[in-house]
């Protein structure tokens with residue numbers, strides 16, 4: 094789906110003190126970027142930041158980095174944060190524009206990320222070979238492992254069942270242990286849950302929201318994230334390609 098360019102987004106972000114288009118320059122120094130030294134959480138693919146704004150406002154004792162690839166949505170993230178904070182200074186969030194496929198260039202182990210949120214990432218289910226673009230694919234998880242502290246968590250929500258079940262295998266292969274899982278988050282009573290734009294859309298259509306928390310296990314993980322294929326997935330991939 095093509096989104097119309099929002100002409101106001103880039104100029105507003107350019108003068109926003111809590112936006113950066115130079116995320117790589119902060120690698121290893123993200124903690125210094127915030128006035129308070131406190132836990133650092135990361136939201137990947139934050140979109141318009143509907144839930145980000147509420148989450149950041151509610152947790153002043155946590156610093157956040159909210160990341161997306163396009164200023165088109167980050168302009169809305171900034172506006173949502175500004176509207177939520179009102180007259181209060183915004184000190185515990187940085188908005189960063191970056192392609193998460195290369196996130197190892199942005200965060201280092203010294204950044205000591207304690208939690209990552211992935212909400213409704215693109216499912217990439219149309220063709221098996223597209224799965225490697227998922228923000229939960231081993232290509233990504235193995236990058237996150239490097240800068241996530243031991244015991245650090247990834248909180249993942251989606252409406253998409255194939256993405257969800259396959260992601261469970263990705264996490265398992267990449268040295269993460271499951272701490273919590275629900276197939277219907279809104280019926281589960283889990284709180285607090287900050288409802289994102291896509292979450293609102295899918296749940297209003299009656300689609301149950303799948304939610305899981307994984308914890309990073311310590312120690313080395315011996316997988317090649319580029320060549321890794323899910324058990325059974327290779328055959329499906331070959332069949333699908335043959336049909337092309």
Ligand SMILES: C[S@@+](CC[C@H](N)C(=O)[O-])C[C@H]1O[C@@H](n2cnc3c(N)ncnc32)[C@H](O)[C@@H]1O
Nearest residue numbers: 138139140161162192193194212213289290291
């Ligand atoms: C389906 S939207 C979900 C937005 C929001 N998290 C929500 O739940 O409403 C996926 C978001 O991920 C972003 N995204 C996808 N691939 C990305 C990448 N490689 N790097 C950064 N952002 C990405 C998109 O721009 C989009 O805003």
